[in-house]
Amino acid sequence: MKDFITGNLEEIEFLDRDVFVKRLSGELSLGAGVLSYFSVKYKEGIKLFVFLLKKSGEIEFFSCKADSKMPSLTPFYPQLHLFEREISEKTGIIFEGHPLPNPVRYENGLTASSGSYFKVQGNEIHEVAVGPVHAGVIEPGHFRFQCLGENVFHLQIELGYQHRGIENAVISVDKKRMLPMIETAAGDTSIGHAWTYAKITEALCEVQISKRASFLRGAALELERLANHIGDLGALSGDVAYLPTANFCGRIRGEILNITALLCGNRFGRNFIIPGGVEYDVDDKLIKEIMSRLDSAYEDAVSAISLLWERKTVLDRFEKTGIVSLEKALKLRLVGPAGRASGIDCDLRKIFKSEPYEDFESEPLTLNGDVFSRAYIRWMEIKKSYKLIKNWLSRLPQGEITLEIGPFKKNSFALALTEGWRGEICHVCFTDDKGEISFYKIKDPSFHNWQGLAMALRNAQISDFPLCNKSFNLSYCGHDL
């Protein structure tokens, strides 16, 4: 199956508002997940579009004309909560019954402190407010904890500080700025976002990239996954004051980034993936160097990370901390490793098996959604990514690394999906009657998962926040765009 779809805009079924709401809740009740749900402003009014991933792996989509008031489905399907808030912020549509209709990115001159906050009341309840400038070298966000002593009843996360207006910008600025801007939607996911954008462009002009290019893209994406997972395991280890793994992994992560730099000169893989293929080729000498450096980095990673699973001090802090139950995870539709750690079988590489992941398999693990699970799943994925990269590079087919990208189809839409290291990346694009991009929607996996972190903190200790936060390691800029 393909991990993208494209078609004429007219193929998107246009429903009555009430039918739309019914159909949406019907699909969600059957277990569909929202890939993207957004508003587009037209002269005739505002239209809502929704793209769903059904349990069967099919992608379903439909639209409607929005009213100034719509019934909120969030109380029944919490996975919608941010989507509805986003639409509301962008258009002024009110979703009646939404439990917390705060802005998402505080785009219109408001700040997070102007949002409304859940408050727990009682004699000994206290509130802790942190951020936007918080902790160490980290992106800005605002966190409010309602606590009784050390216990957290509720954590509310308000973001938006990193909002730089990428989605609007990519359609208004010069075309040559588009790719670099999308690459930096989340800097640690540059490859993931660039690949998703490339899929969109290729879908819109019906180009099929060479096998060689897709193997190289795969290698870059898995390197990105490796670097981040290894780095996060190190950071988790640091958060429980187990320094050997923290120190080793910090360095090994850097080495993986340096391997990415062998491909394209940039440690984050910037300018590697371009529409039509990849910018840089590899020769035998370079493959050899990548392989040997990867082998030794991997060997170091095995020795460093294995320590974690044997140390009581580590396990004692990881296990049963910050549990997100399967039920909650499903309701919020957590994606990526965080979702899998709660027991959801949700890997786009496995669902679509699109090139170069045709042979991708993953065994479901019995994990219970605690910090340990979110750490251990990374370890499993590190092993897998290493094998994938080795496999692709050892049988790299010959072929053109870049193909010409033609003009885009007119009045069309395209949606593309990529399993980034944090999970499901989804981009949607519309073109106008000249074949120019007229609308672009980016969804970083963090958009789904931030609420998961809030849930992990329910009834946890406030001192476990850094540990829980790291176990998700979500993107602020990917959320804020």
Next chain:
Amino acid sequence: MIKEILARIKQGYRTLPFPFEKIKLSERYKGYPKLDFSNLKESEIEELLSVCPNSCIYKDAGKINLDLGNCTFCAICEKKLPQAVKFSKDWSMAFSSREDLILSQDTKKKSYVLREEIRKLFGRSLRLRQVSAGGCNACEADCNVLGTPAFDMGRFGIQFVASPRHADGILITGPVSENMYTALIKTYRAVPDPKIAIAVGACAIGGGIYRNLPKVKGISEEINIDLYIPGCPPNPITILDALLRFIGRIK
């Protein structure tokens, strides 16, 4: 414990020999550019002026300039006109003023001008609060790694701290989004005098990729930048080198 010791032996001593030896970065790394516009045809000049996604290459008073401050080192210009722009492997890039980042073909690479009072105050100990303001988090990541054993900036007395009140200055990344504008100023004000400010990455220096976007405001004039470190993101070794030049540990 024995396993930790064995692992430690296996991992070995991994701190880079920098600054005592020059570090070699990957073959495809792009560092400080060499420029030569002298043999360009009219049409090539036009192409050069229009090729950069961040409009870093422009004409000013008849002279072609390349603004290294906004450059993301994407090398698109080099690919189009290799005779005009050539990125070297030189990763040492620390500049004391914004003008030093505007390169033309006869610019000699400016070296950082050490200020004696900075060396005296911070030469043996520099504590920085990092403020991330609307960027993509890659600059932050490459600042973060300076704490890992490979770079180990702690051995030079440099450290990131959590509170601006404990800091000697701030290190800014990101183009400064509207929503971070005030928080950045407040953080700066919270740092006790005498204080310094450092701009890391194209975003912080001039907006970079996000240049001129309506939601991007740039660093307030209230904040005086003492050190510019270009890149998108700068390689960690570039950042460390710049910090060491700044406090006078490398001359």
